[in-house]
Amino acid sequence: MEPETADRALLERKVRRAFQVLVLQRGRNPGVKGWEMRRHLGREYRKIIEVLSEDVAPMGLEVFEVKGPDGTDDSSRFLLRFKEPPTISEAETSGIRIDDLAVLAASIAFVNSKSGRVSRREVEQFLREKFPKWRVDYSMDRYVKRGYLDQDDKGMLHIGWRTRAEVDEKTLMTLILSRAQEAAKK
């Protein structure tokens, strides 16, 4: 086999491996840490991920990196996610209720406005002005459990890893502000 063909075969094998590693859930949470990627794909794993991201783009997917708390490559989490947001009807067919999404959107915006850290009681009090109590309690527990919000031992809420991975927070905040202006004009 010629060296060039051998290199290409090796690259293809590694890209395939990267896809398998990303798509299969290993631990409790989805995604693969940087150090795991290095172990599976070698030191040049970022290049493999770039190639994979281009390969999955026609299917509407992308490889997304969520920076870890210390900002190092090893602590980053890599995930396979939708490149473009779904439509409202697609989101509805996945079994998610509009009310639940509204609670989540309001919670994320509220936590961000409080410098990313606010007591759960304060968030619940605010949400109860708009949503029924039972829905607020149920949704908050669910979103903490699923990783959209993070609750520490002092009862403070932070933005969770899943929000960092799935939600374009800047777009969300911009849309909330602009839509509110439109609603006020009406």
Add this chain to the structure above:
Amino acid sequence: MEQTKLDDYLRVIELCRDVETSSANPFDVDIREKILLLKQRLPELKFLDELLVDSEAMLELAQIVKLQDQWLKQRASALYIDPLLIQLKLKLLPKETLSEAFVKSWHPIAQVDQLSSRGLERAFVYWRELTPMSERFKNQFGTYGIVPGVVDYSDLVSLGVFTAEEFELGLTRLYDELLQKSNGEWLDYRQFIEGESYGTKVRRAYLLAFLISEGRALLKTEPLIGKIWTKALAERVKGTPKSVAISITGDS
């Protein structure tokens, strides 16, 4: 340790904890001033307990520095918007628009959920240790696996809520009252069952349900306006009865 000396430390610890457990600005704590205070007090400390309080205060101050770092990063990230402004906007927006904003900024994770040997093992352990249904709620509710059911007339008699005579008498009285009040016209069901207490109201509703089931009274519902009507019949009618669920609350 003297109380005054201890007070300074406790005040620092308390202040730090208050900031940590609220959304207060961590820059409200003057770290430099507090560290100078601790430094000033340090030579007076002699015992291990005192030194431990000092280290606890230092740890709390370190937590505040960490919060200050996060606070600055958040403010600089362009995600920060005045809390009052965002609260106002969130209150203003309908739920549909909020969820639409979320969906438009949402990139769900694509993933395959598969059964692993570890998951299989966990499921097996869970199933093995799962208490049978009949035993599961025994401690909380004291039941012995009896499924929820319907309390019928004989149950009420056996529980002493009614005696057979009282029940018959109650039915006859209620029938006479309904016959007299309705006089062939439809009566508002809720007004009719209203009693001086919630217990009386439930009792009247229960007896009326019997009259309706026996064909001695009729029930008519208008779901669109939420009204329910009833009237007594001079003669008992026969037919296939339909079941209607009506909730009886204490306030209506």
